[in-house]
Amino acid sequence: xxxxxxxxxxxxxxxxxxxxxxxxxxxxxxxxxxxxxxxxxxxxxxxxxxxxxxxxxxxxxxxxxxxxxxxxxxxxxxxxxxxxxxxxxxxxxxxxxxxxxxxxxxxxxxxxxxxxxxxxxxxxx
Amino acid sequence: xxxxxxxxxxxxxxxxxxxxxxxxxxxxxxxxxxxxxxxxxxxxxxxxxxxxxxxxxxxxxxxxxxxxxxxxxxxxxxxxxxxxxxxxxxxxxxxxxxxxxxxxxxxxxxxxxxxxxxxxxxxxxxxxxxxxxxxxxxxxxxxxxxxxxxxxxxxxxxxxxxxxxxxxxxxxxxxxxxxxxxxxxxxxxxxxxxxxxxxxxxxxxxxxxxxxxxxxxxxxxxxxxxxxxxxxxxxxxxxxxxxxxxxxxxxxxxxxxxxxxxxxxxxxxxxxxxxxxxxxxxxxxxxxxxxxxxxxxxxxxxxxxxxxxxxxxxxxxxxxxxxxxxxxxxxxxxxxxxxxxxxxxxxxxxxxxxxxxxxxxxxxxxxxxxxxxxxxxxxxxxxxxxxxxxxxxxxxxxxxxxxxxxxxxxxxxxxxxxxxxxxxxxxxxxxxxxxxxxxxxxxxxxxxxxxxxxxxxxxxxxxxxxxxxxxxxxxxxxxxxxxxxxxxxxxxxxxxxxxxxxxxxxxxxxxxxxxxx
Numbered sequence: 001x002x003x004x005x006x007x008x009x010x011x012x013x014x015x016x017x018x019x020x021x022x023x024x025x026x027x028x029x030x031x032x033x034x035x036x037x038x039x040x041x042x043x044x045x046x047x048x049x050x051x052x053x054x055x056x057x058x059x060x061x062x063x064x065x066x067x068x069x070x071x072x073x074x075x076x077x078x079x080x081x082x083x084x085x086x087x088x089x090x091x092x093x094x095x096x097x098x099x100x101x102x103x104x105x106x107x108x109x110x111x112x113x114x115x116x117x118x119x120x121x122x123x124x125x
Numbered sequence: 126x127x128x129x130x131x132x133x134x135x136x137x138x139x140x141x142x143x144x145x146x147x148x149x150x151x152x153x154x155x156x157x158x159x160x161x162x163x164x165x166x167x168x169x170x171x172x173x174x175x176x177x178x179x180x181x182x183x184x185x186x187x188x189x190x191x192x193x194x195x196x197x198x199x200x201x202x203x204x205x206x207x208x209x210x211x212x213x214x215x216x217x218x219x220x221x222x223x224x225x226x227x228x229x230x231x232x233x234x235x236x237x238x239x240x241x242x243x244x245x246x247x248x249x250x251x252x253x254x255x256x257x258x259x260x261x262x263x264x265x266x267x268x269x270x271x272x273x274x275x276x277x278x279x280x281x282x283x284x285x286x287x288x289x290x291x292x293x294x295x296x297x298x299x300x301x302x303x304x305x306x307x308x309x310x311x312x313x314x315x316x317x318x319x320x321x322x323x324x325x326x327x328x329x330x331x332x333x334x335x336x337x338x339x340x341x342x343x344x345x346x347x348x349x350x351x352x353x354x355x356x357x358x359x360x361x362x363x364x365x366x367x368x369x370x371x372x373x374x375x376x377x378x379x380x381x382x383x384x385x386x387x388x389x390x391x392x393x394x395x396x397x398x399x400x401x402x403x404x405x406x407x408x409x410x411x412x413x414x415x416x417x418x419x420x421x422x423x424x425x426x427x428x429x430x431x432x433x434x435x436x437x438x439x440x441x442x443x444x445x446x447x448x449x450x451x452x453x454x455x456x457x458x459x460x461x462x463x464x465x466x467x468x469x470x471x472x473x474x475x476x477x478x479x480x481x482x483x484x485x486x487x488x489x490x491x492x493x494x495x496x497x498x499x500x501x502x503x504x505x506x507x508x509x510x511x512x513x514x515x516x517x518x519x520x521x522x523x524x525x526x527x528x529x530x531x532x533x534x535x536x537x538x539x540x541x542x543x544x545x546x547x548x549x550x551x552x553x554x555x556x557x558x559x560x561x562x563x564x565x566x567x568x569x570x571x572x573x574x575x576x577x578x579x580x581x582x583x584x585x586x587x588x589x590x591x592x593x594x595x596x597x598x599x600x601x602x603x604x605x606x607x608x609x610x611x612x613x614x615x616x617x618x619x620x621x622x623x624x625x626x627x628x629x630x631x632x633x634x635x636x637x638x639x640x641x642x
Binding site: 025032086094097111121 | 305306324
């Protein structure tokens with residue numbers, strides 16, 4: 001199971017990086033969304049996978065029997081999902097606002113902060 | 126329901142005695158900031174009250190951090206664990222000297238910025254939540270400095286990142302939105318890379334507690350891909366800290382927000398990146414740092430030169446200072462590259478502390494230059510010396526400190542770094558550090574000539590001096606002068622902080638008093 005998921009994580013990373021190399025902000029956002037999911041899957045895989053044994057201590061025992069699923073990566077992923085989702089929504093709003101204000105979604109034309117025709121510093125005194 | 130008689134010894138996993146009162150100090154900076162942030166959010170209809178509450182809260186934060194620092198100096202690393210679970214099961218806040226020093230200095234910088242914000246942030250900025258966001262930013266920054274758990278470090282990074290997004294777009298001008306978009310995307314990618322590193326770290330070690338990792342790294346060195354991990358962390362934190370070649374987002378974004386926000390970012394955020402780099406690469410993976418040291422040294426040299434040359438070519442003083450921030454990051458990276466034995470790490474720690482105070486002060490000075498001179502562009506400024514001799518003297522002190530000239534705070538860390546570089550045979554790195562200082566001196570000399578000495582280009586109306594702007598600037602400058610004239614105390618502190626990072630016994634013992642397992 002782990003090799004399969006590892007390949008999937010690799011594919012996700014490849015797709016995310018391909019999209020983030022684009023100069024259009026909306027594609028970059030899609031890339032970031034996929035990147036977040038790639039990392040979540042990576043965290044999931046890094047906890048070692050076991051099938052169909054939930055991490056619940058059965059009645060009469062004191063500790064988890066061997067072969068149960070690892071609950072910690074799932075807690076980590078839950079945190080990471082919440083964070084990456086909230087960041088993505090913020091970034092989407094920011095992108096939309098940038099599109100409204102700057103009139104473009106092409107990052108090479110977004111030059112409000114660094115205009116092309118900035119004056120040179122004074123060369124003499 | 127748990128059986129009443131248990132065969133498992135729970136006392137090995139749970140805290141069964143009450144936590145000593147003094148240990149609460151470990152979590153207090155974060156808890157205080159979050160609580161006050163929430164209260165301030167509810168008081169958004171009362172901008173004046175909100176401001177004064179925030180400033181007294183920041184002063185209290187500085188006091189708490191000072192108490193924490195005093196406790197750590199006296200008793201060694203301090204650990205508090207959350208939710209009764211002992212490490213490595215529970216999350217631990219572990220404060221060693223390095224973390225406490227950084228937290229205290231960051232609180233001082235934030236306090237100064239908070240006072241300056243009284244002039245810089247109007248009622249509308251306060252209604253949009255400047256002060257609550259400032260408190261939450263400080264919660265994130267303090268949490269990052271104090272936590273002893275790698276995943277927790279990631280979470281605090283995200284807390285400070287989301288607050289910084291809110292701060293950077295405060296005002297919603299066109300160029301702010303442009304700058305914020307670049308800042309947000311690049312920083313989010315950097316934290317995601319950090320999370321990738323955390324995932325692999327967990328896969329390799331099966332634990333996320335820093336002390337546990339530090340103690341186990343020795344046994345796993347032959348089998349685990351620790352070199353890959355170290356490189357991944359290096360890339361992620363270099364992006365955060367704006368090291369060459371991933372530094373381009375900083376000058377694109379740092380000049381767009383309100384000046385006090387720029388000051389906070391320049392003072393704190395890049396230093397959090399350096400802190401995390403030192404914590405992970407130097408403390409957790411020291412052998413890998415050794416292997417990577419030549420690469421880090423090249424990155425450091427390139428960062429110093431790119432920063433100093435960029436500063437020379439700038440017309441906007443805020444962008445000029447942005448390049449100075451980058452150049453300073455290069456000096457700290459040089460310390461990381463040189464390592465602990467020659468004093469490189471203590472140089473980096475000292476430089477980081479100096480840089481937090483200085484960069485905040487420089488950006489506040491930029492705000493004052495614009496308020497008195499009417500703009501940020503060197504081509505339009507002039508005559509500031511005529512207007513106010515006192516402000517000119519303050520600025521000159523800050524400029525000389527940034528160049529690394531004695532007798533101000535920038536001198537000593539550079540001396541340590543140059544000496545460490547020469548001792549370890551890296552003469553070229555020492556030369557680059559000195560050349561960086563020289564180029565910075567030219568850049569600041571030009572700034573001083575154009576903005577202060579040159580006669581005013583037009584009859585600008587002189588702005589009145591405001592204590593709200595002058596007090597934080599004067600206080601930070603006093604710190605800069607104090608660090609420079611009486612460096613022994615700070616030098617000793619940063620040396621023992623570096624020693625604590627190299628010899629992790631005390632840190633591990635503080636988390637696991639009874640030994641691991």
